[in-house]
Amino acid sequence: MAEDHATLHVSASKNTRHLLANFWRLCRPFWVDRAHWWQAWGLLVLVLSLTGGNIYLNKWFNTWQGDLYNALQTLDFGAFKKLILEFCWISGLTIVAGVYSTYFQQMLQIIWRRWLTRSLLNQWLTEQNYYRLQLTDHKTDNPDQRIAEDVDEFVSRSLGLFLSTLSDIGTLVTFSALLWQLSGPLRTILGGHQLVIPGYMFWIALVYAVIGTVITFWIGLPLVRLNFFQQRYEADFRYGLIRLRENADAVALYKGETQESTILQQRFGNVMSNFWLLMKKRKALGFYVSSYTQLSILFPMVVMAPRVFAKQVTLGVYIQIADAFGQVQGALSSFINNFTEWARWKSVVDRLSTFQSGLDQVAVMPRLQPEYAGQSMQVDLQSVTKPDGEVLLQDVSWSLQSGDRLMIQGRSGCGKSTLIRALAGIWPYAHGKLAYPEQGSTLFLSQRPYLPLGTLREAMYYPCPPRHDDAALAQLLELANLQHLQPQLDKRDMWSHILSIGEQQRVALLRALLNPPGVLLMDEATSALDSETEATLFAALLARLPGCIMVSVAHGDELRPYHNKVLSCTAPGNWQMT
Known part of the structure; x- marks a missing residue:
């Protein structure tokens, strides 16, 4: 006792x-x-x-x-x-x-x-x-x-x-x-x-x-x-x-x-x-x-x-x-x-x-922090794993020069989206080195875009402050077949509930044209678009961002004509660049 x-x-x-x-x-x-x-x-x-x-x-x-x-x-x-x-x-x-x-x-x-x-x-x-x-x-x-x-x-x-x-x-x-x-x-x-x-x-x-x-x-x-x-x-x-x-x-x-x-x-x-x-x-x-x-x-x-x-x-x-x-x-x-x-x-x-x-x-966790130097994107990944330790990618290196466009392909669950998150520097279970071009920012577009609270104009320029260049904005809205949203640009509403997923993806793609990045990472960012709209917007990206390095995740070959390099998952944990 x-x-x-x-x-x-x-x-x-x-x-x-x-x-x-x-x-x-x-x-x-x-x-x-x-x-x-x-x-x-x-x-x-x-x-x-x-x-x-x-x-x-x-x-x-x-x-x-x-x-x-x-x-x-x-x-x-x-x-x-x-x-x-x-x-x-x-x-x-x-x-x-x-x-x-x-x-x-x-x-x-x-x-x-x-x-x-x-x-x-x-x-x-x-x-x-x-x-x-x-x-x-x-x-x-x-x-x-x-x-x-x-x-x-x-x-x-x-x-x-x-x-x-x-x-x-x-x-x-x-x-x-x-x-x-x-x-x-x-x-x-x-x-x-x-x-x-x-x-x-x-x-x-x-x-x-x-x-x-x-x-x-x-x-x-x-x-x-x-x-x-x-x-x-x-x-x-x-x-x-x-x-x-x-x-x-x-x-x-x-x-x-x-x-x-x-x-x-x-x-x-x-x-x-x-x-x-x-x-x-x-x-x-x-x-x-x-x-x-x-x-x-x-x-x-x-x-x-x-x-x-x-x-x-x-x-x-x-x-x-x-x-x-x-x-x-x-x-x-x-x-x-x-x-x-x-x-x-x-x-x-x-x-x-x-x-x-x-x-x-x-x-204090290890971070895959990109360095910003030179004109190219240098990737040297020792490993990318799931939180439980399962290896998704190991010992993969590549270099993308200004204007290069890389498409990432593979079966569902092989780690394509996780690889994109690792390239964006937010995945905590990635080890290696990343180097991005010294000039320009990095923009990440996901399959389900994020639309912040506020006006539609603020959502289109996110994460940058909005500008009031209505003429240029009207031209881009027409390009994306979103001209019906022109009168509502300064209206505050729950846009993530009002717009369809296809409209949200088009709004997100226009962000790349409104705020041109040095590196554009896209995780099935056009999955909800019809082939004609998808082709129109990719053509606009190539024409207006000639020096931008693009990395896209896709399931099929629809986007293959817009990329000059392909990274494929041939087997669990094995990747090949062509």
């Missing part, structure tokens, strides 16, 4: 150190950032000063209560009138300090949240980490929720709990001294000897709070794990709804409503099942905390009542002791009163630290 307790103690100690290390890793960069440290620390000092002012005002109010009840007990009307005026000062200062403390805390909160959100967004978007993360890290679920919601909760709860803890410490020190002084010593006979306990009400408050904290921890510990899973299940359910909305046309065509409903009901079932467990644990904890809080109001009054009836203390001192006991007990019981907040805070720290660890891991 003793060994079990020792093991649990060591485990809890390690978990606490791990939690604090994760918290420090998340918050430290903000507080040492020289760009705004003066603003952050200035606001923190200001909030702490106001918090200290609130503690002083609470002590002043304690003294005021004692004087008021003494004046009432002695029927001193003159003193009563002065105390009413004094209360106006205490009340006014308390209101001002409380309002501005909250205001400056929220100001610090939004500054911190803005910084942390930008930091995580930059890490997530830098060098396609968002793409690598979903391939390599299966612990990080729903990055969108981590950035949008967990950051907000992390900042608000960290600040709130930190400031409330410091306030509790200040209150504990201030009112412990007052309680010690007011309660005086307790003299009793124990075993024939006189026992004197100085400041006995302080010790009673301490023992009361310690016992309450231990019981609260025992009852509420499962809340930490349940809160973690609740956030995960909520995010999974929301992601399922978003995914259904984004693929509404495909689901409707398949008439897949029954299966989608089953999936969503299952995910919502996880939300409900976990929430029921949360409710039960919160109910048990709520019963205990409420009972504990109510008892703490009556407890000091009962303990001190004999001294009042014995006329050892005045009514004013009695009220002061009861208030001071409540302040000390409340400060010592901070963990009890905020246990649910601490549990939620830990789950948020765990989720954000998992996300940060995933970002740190993909940031």
Whole structure:
């Protein structure tokens, strides 16, 4: 039994150190950032000063209560009138300090949240980490929720709990001294000897709070794990709804409503099942905390009542002791009163630290970083594999000069699309060297184009800023048989849902003409086009981009006339250039 307790103690100690290390890793960069440290620390000092002012005002109010009840007990009307005026000062200062403390805390909160959100967004978007993360890290679920919601909760709860803890410490020190002084010593006979306990009400408050904290921890510990899973299940359910909305046309065509409903009901079932467990644990904890809080109001009054009836203390001192006991007990019981907040805070720290660890891991992963030099595209791939290690390509080299056009062919599943992603520098399981022409950018066109939120004009120029050359744009729209979209260029809409896949592919191909690249990589970018439109657009690409190096993935030989080189997969892992 003793060994079990020792093991649990060591485990809890390690978990606490791990939690604090994760918290420090998340918050430290903000507080040492020289760009705004003066603003952050200035606001923190200001909030702490106001918090200290609130503690002083609470002590002043304690003294005021004692004087008021003494004046009432002695029927001193003159003193009563002065105390009413004094209360106006205490009340006014308390209101001002409380309002501005909250205001400056929220100001610090939004500054911190803005910084942390930008930091995580930059890490997530830098060098396609968002793409690598979903391939390599299966612990990080729903990055969108981590950035949008967990950051907000992390900042608000960290600040709130930190400031409330410091306030509790200040209150504990201030009112412990007052309680010690007011309660005086307790003299009793124990075993024939006189026992004197100085400041006995302080010790009673301490023992009361310690016992309450231990019981609260025992009852509420499962809340930490349940809160973690609740956030995960909520995010999974929301992601399922978003995914259904984004693929509404495909689901409707398949008439897949029954299966989608089953999936969503299952995910919502996880939300409900976990929430029921949360409710039960919160109910048990709520019963205990409420009972504990109510008892703490009556407890000091009962303990001190004999001294009042014995006329050892005045009514004013009695009220002061009861208030001071409540302040000390409340400060010592901070963990009890905020246990649910601490549990939620830990789950948020765990989720954000998992996300940060995933970002740190993909940031140091080997990358097939292209070099930009010369006029040719040099490829020397030692290996390209699947995430499970299966080799798709090994020891393949080739060189493409300005104006060369390479077509990649092979059976489905041989790794053509993966090879294109490796050439684009985003596939994390590729090893070798890439060299691109020094002049010009690299443009990648996928089978299902990406159309960003915004206007159609912005979608056509993506990822470059849009230009307002309507005459040139009208000519290209007519070339792609998209002239009917001319009046809607500056209309904001869900274009990925409005346009057919063929129209989306034509919009994407026009990007290459609007923003001429040095290297154009296409992964079945014309698969949804009829042969006549496909021929027209490829002819336009060849005519308008004579020096562009093109690499295309295709299944058949329809695109063979537009390419002067072919890379074929002759067997699994074996490729041949002709």
